[in-house]
Amino acid sequence: GDSVTQMEGPVTLSEEAFLTINCTYTATGYPSLFWYVQYPGEGLQLLLKATKADDKGSNKGFEATYRKETTSFHLEKGSVQVSDSAVYFCALIRHSGYALNFGKGTSLLVTP
Amino acid sequence: NAGVTQTPKFRILKIGQSMTLQCAQDMNHNYMYWYRQDPGMGLKLIYYSVGAGITDKGEVPNGYNVSRSTTEDFPLRLELAAPSQTSVYFCASRAAEGPLWEQYFGPGTRLTVT
Numbered sequence: 001g002d003s004v005t006q007m008e009g010p011v012t013l014s015e016e017a018f019l020t021i022n023c024t025y026t027a028t029g030y031p032s033l034f035w036y037v038q039y040p041g042e043g044l045q046l047l048l049k050a051t052k053a054d055d056k057g058s059n060k061g062f063e064a065t066y067r068k069e070t071t072s073f074h075l076e077k078g079s080v081q082v083s084d085s086a087v088y089f090c091a092l093i094r095h096s097g098y099a100l101n102f103g104k105g106t107s108l109l110v111t112p
Numbered sequence: 113n114a115g116v117t118q119t120p121k122f123r124i125l126k127i128g129q130s131m132t133l134q135c136a137q138d139m140n141h142n143y144m145y146w147y148r149q150d151p152g153m154g155l156k157l158i159y160y161s162v163g164a165g166i167t168d169k170g171e172v173p174n175g176y177n178v179s180r181s182t183t184e185d186f187p188l189r190l191e192l193a194a195p196s197q198t199s200v201y202f203c204a205s206r207a208a209e210g211p212l213w214e215q216y217f218g219p220g221t222r223l224t225v226t
Contacts, residue, residue: 004154020138038217042219043202043220044202044204044215044217045216046213046214046215049213073220089154089216091213093213098212099145099157099171100213100215101154102154102155102156104154105131105154
């Protein structure tokens with residue numbers, strides 16, 4: 001079945017450091033891929049998406065590129081801020097699917 | 113516009129007790145979802161609804177019941193709580209005309225069964 005694997009957290013970075021959170025997937029066909037973010041005390045919200053191979057999703061300085069050849073969708077940000085501290089979830093959905101398939105989430109803590 | 117609200121935020125149950133997790137949305141969304149997130153795991157779909165009066169099972173429905181009598185509300189019922197139901201429960205909703213990934217999530221209910 002479909003699955004999403006994320007790197008283990010927590011990830012702790014200093015402000016202005018470079019961020020990478022790895023995400024790889026297993027799915028039949030060509031799924032759409034997503035990153036969701038959950039800030040403390042809030043619900044998940046969509047951060048960015050990519051619906052086909054080689055698409056790059058971007059939002060709020062975060063980027064992720066849909067790599068079909070490596071079945072990956074790694075999240076990157078060039079310079080993190082304290083306000084980026086949150087839990088980040090990678091997810092996928094097949095085009096015929098009815099539900100999102102989430103990874104375990106990666107907790108990010110950015111210190112001043 | 114409150115979005116998706118969930119109550120309670122936290123709850124501790126004893127084995128065998130029952131409770132209802134409340135979820136409400138004020139965006140007139142047809143689709144509503146219940147997920148659970150076990151410690152160190154991703155979210156799993158429990159039940160979903162495509163409109164008032166219509167519900168269907170997700171990936172992990174055992175031990176739960178749902179009802180959808182109104183567009184706004186989608187309560188999740190645990191009849192005989194078990195330790196395996198210790199989890200964080202998220203409710204979400206989306207518009208019928210929106211893409212599947214455009215779900216709006218509530219802040220979650222943290223449930224412990226001891």
